[in-house]
Amino acid sequence: MLEITYSVRAGDIEHGGTASAWLKVELRKEGVSEQLARRAGVIAFEGEMNLILYATRGGTLHVAVDDAYIEIELNDDGPGIEDLDLAMTPGYSTAPYWAANLGFGAGMGLINMERNSDRFEISSHLGEGTRIVCWIDRRKDDNST
Ligand SMILES: Nc1ncnc2c1ncn2[C@@H]1O[C@H](COP(=O)(O)OP(=O)(O)OP(=O)(O)O)[C@@H](O)[C@H]1O
Numbered sequence: 112m113l114e115i116t117y118s119v120r121a122g123d124i125e126h127g128g129t130a131s132a133w134l135k136v137e138l139r140k141e142g143v144s145e146q147l148a149r150r151a152g153v154i155a156f157e158g159e160m161n162l163i164l165y166a167t168r169g170g171t172l173h174v175a176v177d178d179a180y181i182e183i184e185l186n187d188d189g190p191g192i193e194d195l196d197l198a199m200t201p202g203y204s205t206a207p208y209w210a211a212n213l214g215f216g217a218g219m220g221l222i223n224m225e226r227n228s229d230r231f232e233i234s235s236h237l238g239e240g241t242r243i244v245c246w247i248d249r250r251k252d253d254n255s256t
């Protein structure tokens with residue numbers, strides 16, 4: 112049983128990847144396999160980068176682990192996403208040019224989060240914020256080391 116919340120600051124590109132790197136270590140300590148910790152790390156990395164790049168006031172990464180699931184939740188309070196289908200389309204990005212110069216903005220983050228999840232939920236309202244919840248099913252793990 113593990114439950115942790117990490118705050119991600121808006122614009123804090125320098126620390127991009129910190130939360131997800133730390134998460135992978137914590138998951139391994141908790142007995143999660145390398146394979147699932149890597150998937151969780153990808154989800155958390157893409158999630159925290161989006162909070163850094165797009166969430167006006169940053170947001171939170173919340174992770175809960177039990178015997179059955181790794182649950183990764185990302186919350187922010189704005190600006191929200193106008194068209195979720197468009198945002199989920201591979202290649203679609205509104206990343207600013209300076210982020211693109213650092214290698215972000217391929218428009219693959221959300222789809223990578225979905226692909227690395229056994230269950231994926233996203234909800235967003237313009238002017239309110241975005242909530243993403245990803246579950247990885249530990250019982251489907253075929254590599255228990
Ligand atoms: N938390 C968020 N708040 C507001 N808009 C968001 C948020 N997350 C994603 N978006 C919007 O959805 C688009 C697609 O996000 P996605 O993570 O798939 O790609 P990207 O961040 O543009 O590029 P990449 O993740 O490949 O570096 C973003 O460009 C942005 O417009």
Ligand SMILES: [Mg+2]
Nearest residue numbers: 160161220221
């Ligand atoms: Mg992204």
